[in-house]
Amino acid sequence: MKILYLSDFNCPYSYIGLNRIKNVCLELDLDVKWEMRAFELEPDADNFKAVDRFAIKNGLSIKDALKEAEEIEKIAQDEGLNINYKDLTINSSKDAHRLVKYVQDKYPEISQKLVFKIFEANFNKNENISNHDVLLSLSASCGLDEKEISEFLESDSLKIEVFLDMDEAISNGITAIPYYFLEHDNERLTVPGVFEKESFKIAFEDLISGEIRNKTFV
Known part of the structure; x- marks a missing residue:
């Protein structure tokens, strides 16, 4: 099976969703080829307070944004992810995406x-x-060689590829993340967003069995 996913390291739901899918794959003992595609939510971020940014983007007061951040933390904690979103400072994820592309290759x-x-x-x-x-x-x-990775990070390699990932996604009508493509035996299932773990599991089982042809998974 191949799982191609659009995601960003500054998106808590990308983290939560990927963790759910990983756990489903472990439960079903699936042999998976993974491919992450970049979708930068904050390409120009430089020490932005996550809660302040969340408030501005969603038209909320700081107090309400803090409540939302705590709700996100609770969802993550229920998944075993001890995130601290309310104190997060957002910085550019571009080099992290470049690094992942390099390592994936x-x-x-x-x-x-x-x-x-x-x-x-x-x-x-x-x-x-x-x-x-x-x-x-x-x-x-x-286990990666620090000298090799340092030389890569200091270069401009793969910067344009990070931009092109997002440009391609938007041109295909994808405007929000996370976004998943599950591929198995020439069948492809599109999953637009974070679903509960059990829903992800049903989708995987139906895709593997061929039952997905008779269903719409949204």
């Missing part, structure tokens, strides 16, 4: 480990994922 067997490490660093530990030292440390923890 050269070391695909550890790309998902790195993806989760970056999500954890951002949401659980509130580290600056635009900082190359942070990305180097995460890469090293996955």
